[in-house]
Amino acid sequence: MSETISNNESLLEMHEMTKRFTGVVALDHVDLTLSRGEILILVGENGAGKSTLMKILAGVYRPDEGTIRINGEQTEIRNPGHAKELGISIVFQEQALIPDLDAIENIFIGREITTTFGDSYMGVLNRRAMVNKANAFLEAFATDIDLTVPIRELGLGQRQIIEITRSLAENASILILDEPTAALEDFERKQLFDFLDRLREAGIGIIYVSHDLEECLEIGDRIMVLRDGKKVGEMAVHDASVDSVIEMMVGRTLAEQYPKVTASIGSDPILQVSNLSHRKAFSNISFSLHRGEIIGFGGLAGSGKFELARSLFGVEPITAGSIELDGKAISGNLTPQSAIQQGIAFLPADRKSEGLFLEHDVQYNISIANLKALIKGWIRGAPERQVAQSYVDTLDIKTPSIHQMARHLSGGNQQKVMLARWLFAKPKILIFEEPTRGIDVNAKVEVYHLIGEIVKEGSAVIIVSSELPELEGICDRVIVMHDGMIAADLPREQLSQETIAYYAVTTSGEGPNGNH
C-alpha cells in the first residue's frame, strides 16, 4: 500500500472528504493533510463543516466519499473505538475529567496499572508505577503540575494538560483539540501553549479548532479555512493575518471587527462605587459609571475582576464600601433579586451552567427574568409569545421558533437569548462577563452592535473580559485590575492592548518590564 505516498512525513491524509445529510452537503470534497510535529489550525464559522470533518476523523460519522490514509496506509475509521486504536484522540471543550480524583487516577482511569489480578475488577492498583509513569511522561514535557491533588483544585489550563496527557498515555499520535482555550485565562493559555510546543517537538500531529484567530496564528504552523463545507483557503501561518483569515471565513470584508459605538455620556454617575472590599478577592475599589458609557475590566485570573463584577450584582458578598445607584446608596445586602429590582442585569460567562435553562424553550428563557410584566392576574400567553418573537426578530436570533429548546442553539444565538432576557427586563446597567466567549466572528460583531444599541438607549455597560482586543475595541474606559486593586484606569485615548497587558502584570509603582 505504499505506492502513492505523497509525503513521507504525512501522518494523516484525508482526500476528497464528502458528507451529505438529507440533502445538505456538509462537506464538499475537502482535503486535509497533517504531518508529524505539525499544528494545523482549522477555522470556519459555525456550520462551515469543521465538526463534521472532525467527527469523521473520530469515527462518529462515515464519509460518503473520499479516502483516509494514516501513516500512508489507507484505512476506514469504523467507530470511535477504532479511531482510538488508530491513535486519533479528541480533547473536547467540555472536560471529561473526574473532579474528585487526582491527576494520576484520571490519566490512568480504565487502564490502571495493577500488581495482581490484572484488569479484572479485583485488580490491585499499583499506585507507585502509575505515579512514576505519569511523572516520567510529564517531566519530559517540563510541566510542574501537582499530580496528587484532586483535579478540582487545579486550574483550567492544568486540567487541559492532564486531559491531553491522558490521550497521549493511550498512545495517541493525532490529537484534535476543540476550542482548548475557550475557558482559559491568558497565563493558563500560555502554559498550555508551552505544552503544545513540546508535543510538537515530540512529533505529535495536532489539529487545533478554535474561534480565536489571534491565538491560532500564535500557536499554529499551518491554517486551513472552511466555509459552507468547502475548503476556501490554506496557508502557512506566517503568511496569514487575522484580517485575511476572517475575510476567507465570512466571504466578505468585515469593515470593523470591533464596531465602537460612542453614545453621549451622561454627566451624573448612574453607578458610584466607593472603597468596595471583598473577603479576599479585592479591596478598596472605587469607580463611577455613567449613562451611555461602556467600562471594561481587564486583568489576569485572580486579579479580582470577576469577583468585583459579581459583587455589583449581589452574587459575591462585600465586606466594606458602598454602592450608589442614581445617587442613592443601596441599603442592606445586595442580592441578585434586589440588584435586578434596581435595574442591574448580569450575563455570566458560562452561559450553559449559569445562564440558560437549557431544556426549556427560547420563550421561557427570555421571559423568566421579567414575568411581572406579563402578568394580568396570571401570566398571559399571547403577550409572552409576542415579546419572545419580537426579540427573536430584532436580535436576529437564528432559531426555528420561539419554542426551540435553548440547548439546540449555537453559542452566539444562546448569548443573544441571554441579551433578549435582559433587554426585556429593561435594566439601567448591564454587566457582561466574557460577552463573546466561544462564539463565532459574525455573532461577535452582532453582540458588539447590540451592546452599542444598549448604550445609545441610555443604559450603561460593564464588560469583564480576558480578551484584550475586545477591551481595546469597544470600551470607553478600561479599568485594569491587579491583585485585587485598580492598577490603571485608562480613558479611550490611552487604550491599547499593550498598556492593558502591561498594567495587568505590574502594580503601578513597580519597575516596568518587557514591552513589545
Place this chain on the structure above:
Amino acid sequence: MGTTEPQQSGIFRNIRLDFSKGGGIVIAFLVLCMVLTIASPRFLTATNLLIVARQTVFVMIIGFAMTFVIGMGGIDLSVGATLALCGAVTARLLLDGVNVWVAMLAALVLGTFIGAVNGFLIAKLGMTDFIATLGMMSILRGIIMVFTHGVPFFGLQIPTFQWFAQGYIGPIPVPVIITALLFLVCLFILKKTRLGRFVLAIGSNQDAARLVGINIAEVKIIVYAFCGLMAAASGLLLTSRLEAAMPEAGEGYELDVIAATVIGGTSLAGGRANLLGTVVGAMVMGVVRNGLNLLSINVFWHQVVIGSIILIAVGIDQLSQRRLSR
C-alpha cells in the same frame, strides 16, 4: 370578558403539550385498560371505575404536589407520615368533640407546617432533600405511635366529615370532584404563575435561577409547605373514607406517589413537570391493583406487577426520548 376565552384555550394547549412529553405512560395506560376489559367483564363498568377513582385520589392528590417538588429537583419522603399524623390529629380532635371545620383546618395547618420545616432544613440549612425528609418521616412515624399508642382512632361517624370522602354530587363522588379541582388549581399554578416558572427554573438550573433573581430558599420552602398541605388534605380524605385514623396509614405512600409522578413523565433530575402525567401515573397504579383484584391474583404478586409496570413505563419514556434527542 372576551379575553378569558383564548386564555382557557391556552391552558388546554398546555395539556396537549404534556401528552406529547409523557406519551409512554398514556400508551401503557390504554393498553392496560384494554387488556383488563378483555380479561374481566367487570372492569369496564361505571361502578368499578368509580371504585378505582376513589381509591386513587389519595395518591393522586399528593402526586400533584410531588410533581412540583420533583420538578424543582427535590424529593419528599415524609408525605406518607404527614398524611397519617394529620389524619390522626383530626380524628382525635373530632372524637373530642371539636367542630369539624376547626379539626380539618388544624390538620391542614399542621401539614403545611411540617412541609415548611422540611423546606427550611433543605433551603436554609442546606440539607439534601432526601436526608431531610427521610429524617422527618422517621420523626413523624414515631410521634404518631406516641400519640396514638399504636391504636386506631375509630368511630368518626360524623356526617359532615364523612361527606368529603363518601358523598356524591349527582353521580360523581365528592373526592373525585375535590381532586379535579385541586388538579386545575395546580395546573394553573404550574403554567400561569411566577411560582410555577420558578419551580421549573430551579429544577432546570439552580445557578441560573439565582442569577435571574429568584429567591431560591423562599420558593423551596413554599413548595415543600405546599406538599405538606396536600399530604394533610389527602390524610383528611383517607380518614373520612375509613371513618377512622390508622397509625400505619400511608405507609409506603411516599413511594407510590413518587412512582406515579415519575412514570407520569416528571423528571427526577428536575426541570420538567407533567401534572397530567401524574394523574395518568396514579391511575395506572390504581387500575393495576384493581385489575389484579378482579382477576383474583394472589396479593403477593401485586408488588411484583406494580414494580414491573413502573419499569416498563419509565423504560418506554426513556427510549422515546433517546430517539427524539438523536
